[in-house]
Amino acid sequence: MTDLAERFARYVSHQWPEATDIRVEGLSRIHGGASRETYRLQLKLRRNGVAEERPLILRRDPSGSLIETERATEYNAYRAFYGTEVPVPEPLWLEEDEQWLDRPFFVMEQVTGCESSPQVLLTTLPYSQHIERIGEQKWRILGALNKADPRELGLTEVMPAVEPDQCWEQELQKWEKVIDEDEMAPQPIGRAAIRWMRRNPPPPAQRISVVHADFRTGNFLADGEGNIRAILDWEMVHLGDAIEDLAWSISRIWCWARDDRPGGLLPRERAIAIWEEASGLRADPKALHWWELLANLKSLAIWISGGHEYATGKNHDTILGFTGWWLANSQNRAILEAMGHLK
């Protein structure tokens, strides 16, 4: 860690040549950032004679991960939404030159005094007394995110375009390809879901939206008063059908309270109603059902991919092996439930 801290301090000096007395303290890796290595650190320096102290987050590309994504896309999303009603940490630097830390990385503000773990949020005071409030904000923020005009945010220039009637096919192809490439055993349930989805495509998107694509309890920071302070983990962000985000947010696998409340927070109908009001979009039941099935298939693909990375030695991070084993069967059960075959 000392080496990484020293190298990062040199990078800060490169970015801010006017800074002096640069020190990086308390650099430690955060658990669970399975798509990138995530570190928290305290940056101390002086600029123009004034001492500054900034808690930061460093996100560095791993050698293998649950999901392989472009860090520039994620960084651009943070930059686009910073200062809007969708709260995100302030992004500072995106660095793709490997000379600094061996792999590309980006740096953003650390939002302190908050919690993201679903287990802590749902079961531990002071967070657990604000579950309803957190839930209302969660789907209101998602609605605002999906309502935002990607062109005005400058995201149409940095993300691939997609037509409203092609959103579903783009995502289905993407995740089917992951399963094709990474499955280590046949997937009869996942394959049946794929065939059904091809035979029963959803209606076209009502409009093209920014889709966070991993919007769930666990990927936002809430403070002790029940305020959501930051939406995190934008690594799968893309342009597409906003129903994809709603479906993912209410997906069975994220029902952390082990009941039917999406995200362990609110009744499903209430979550959907809040999202509809905030987004100005309608959650068409046929479309929502299709995208919920896609959410389940996508999760299955992610667990399969993580297990493959772990088993083939690309990345031996325990979380990859754990999720592949812990969640893959649950995900197959969730697919059966969504298709009406669990009873």
Place this chain on the structure above:
Amino acid sequence: MKPDVDLTLQLIAASLMTEIGPKISDDYTQRNSMLTAMLLQMAAEEWDRAAARRVEENRALRRLFAEAAAETHDPGLRARLEAASREEEEGFRISELNRSNDGLRRLLIELHSHVEEVDGEAARRIEAAIWKELRISTERRAVSVAPF
């Protein structure tokens, strides 16, 4: 082997969770040790049932294929179903049972895909039997600490 493998794994997991893990000062490493303990618990759970559930599933699939073959008109698929239904296990090592299971589940996908395109009551019966087997397959694989 005594003590049994599953008991040994459970005890190592417990030791990691209650003795070793809490003494690790680095947060990332401590959480990794907890995940490792949970992996060991899942491995312990799998140890005792590993062969039984594979044998049970392979038998169930062969029975399903025997019934489906009689109703399948595609000659190539019918021949593959009949051949698979007559197969016996080459051995009872987990790796051998996995190889059989992979082959049988690949054939299940082919059969499922085929009957979805066929009209008639017989096709629907086979389809229902496949869904039932898929549901049971998730019960066989159930992990007690899994969320759903």
